[in-house]
Amino acid sequence: MENTVKPMEDPQLFGHPKGLFYLFFAELWERFSFYGMRALLTLYMVDVVFAALTTRDFAAAAVYASYGSLVYASTVIGGRISDKILGMRNSIFLGGILMAIGHFVLAVENNYAFFIALALIVVGNGFFKPNISTFVGSLYKEDDIRKDSGFVIFYMGINIGGFAAPLLCGWLGREYGWHYGFGLAGIGMLIGLITFWSGIKKNIFGDKGLPPTETILDKPILGIKQGLMIPILAVASVPLIAYLLSSYKALGEKGSFLEDDNIVNIIFYVIAIAIGAFLIKILIEANSDERKKLIVAILITFFITIFWGFHELSGSIITLFAARNVNLTFIDASQTNALNSMYIIILSIPISMLFTYLKKKKLDPRTPYKFGLGLAFAGISFFILSMSSGSADENGMVPFSYLLVMYFLISVGELFMSPVGLSKITDLSPKRIVAFMMGIWFLASAFAFQIVGFIGKQLAIESTDKNVGGLETLGIYTDGFGLVAKYALGASVIVLIASPLIKKLMGKVH
Ligand code: GLN
DSSP states (O other): OOOOOOOOOOEEEETTHHOOOOOOHHHHOOOOOOOHHHHHHHHHHIIITTTTTEEEHHHHHHHHHHHHHHHHHHHHHHHIIIIIHHHHHHHHHHHHHHHHHHHHHSSSOOOHHHHHHHHHHHHHOOOOHHHHHHHHTTTTOTTTHHHHHHHHHHHHHHHHHHHHHHHHHHHHHHHHHHHHHHHHHHHHHHHHHHHHHHHHHTTTTTTOOOOOSTTTGSSSSSTHHHOOOOOOOOHHHHHHHHHHHHHHHHHHHHHSTTOOOHHHHHHHHHHHHHHHHHHHHHHHHHHHHHHHHHHHHHHHHHHHHHHEEEEHGTHHHHHHHHHBBBSSSSTTTGGGHHHHHHHHHHHHHHHHHHHHHHHHHTOOOOOHHHHHHHHHHHHHHHHHHHGGGGGGOOSBOOOOOOHHHHHHHHHHHHHHHHHHHHHHHHHHHHOOOOOHHHHHHHHHHHHHHHHHHHHHHHHHOOOOTTTTOOOOHHHHHHHHHHHHHHHHHHHHHHHHHHHHHHHHHHOOOO
């Protein structure tokens, strides 16, 4: 008998698979927890965890960098375990639960609890973040033209969370105490998990996101089912990661090669060398067309690392600058962390419309130019922040408008680079290593935090005074921002000059 039953279409909403909106809200709340906590993190370390140290800024910069690096590096492992064993759904649940516990542990006022909590978030994010992003991709068939706009909608969700969280968690932290702020972050994560779970209950995702085979979770390792062994290993890794995070002291003497470096820095040096060696091997083995494209993929990953390295200063040195040197009336320093996401929400649709318009006129800049311009925006944004010292009052406080302009510009830069980069990596990498290159793309954010740590340590103020700031710190910060501006602008000029050549290497890829 002829089969007349059509295959079940996934349910649709507003022209997109309905599942997108469940993932949108789950990620919105996950990022709410991530950025709510991040807004408080540096200030909490400086004012509470390391308050008694004269080197508290240095310690905070080191831990912030280690946390940021590990929280993004763990995504490479989480992505792989999901592909091979757990599947996206289980990974998202495991990651979300670990993150929620991490945020609640942060609500306990104790320094050991602090590092355990950060480690839980590192492991949890490793399972959650890469898998929810790939889940979005899996809702669309490969050639579905709605995929890009699906990701734009998803990026919006990320930033709605990133906008609301610093405002709310920052307010709670200020009015009622740090731990209420962290607690709210935990509640946000729980709402994210419940959203995802309700999507599964209503069978919104069909058969997507399941483990690669039906029996794989039951396969034993060392006599224990894999489905159980992985959560056990994930939890067991927490004390080790907590130990790494707490090792903020530099290993070398002053003046030596390792004068600022701790164990995590060394680990990332080793990873960088290993990746470099592996990429050279792949480049040698590739055929000439593959090699050209791969060089471009490596270059754009390198450029985005530099960009995030300056951009991610927001949760660290820029938050301290806001606390110590910016005249804030409506919001406090932690809440300034909402500005980047606010601009992304406002600008992402106009900028994507601009690119579509230019595309129609065949005038849209190709990827390397977009990257060069993105870095230029970052450079100008820091240049403006460095100029703020000229408008400081007699107490060394600068107008809030500088921060507003700075965040506006760097957010424009972000929209020139971040959404474009991800899809270019898939276009430019040979199929057999595309998953590896995606991993490297996430590692770019991890390495960026090493840059953040380096800059943060250079600009660390030695003091235990809660009210340090004003004229004492203004010049240090604004000179530092001036240097960042020079590096970003220098990088942008190099990229723009090299763009015609990079364009040639890209062949047909736009
Ligand atoms: N703001 C984006 C997010 O949270 C990208 C951050 C990054 O990769 N450094 O997903």
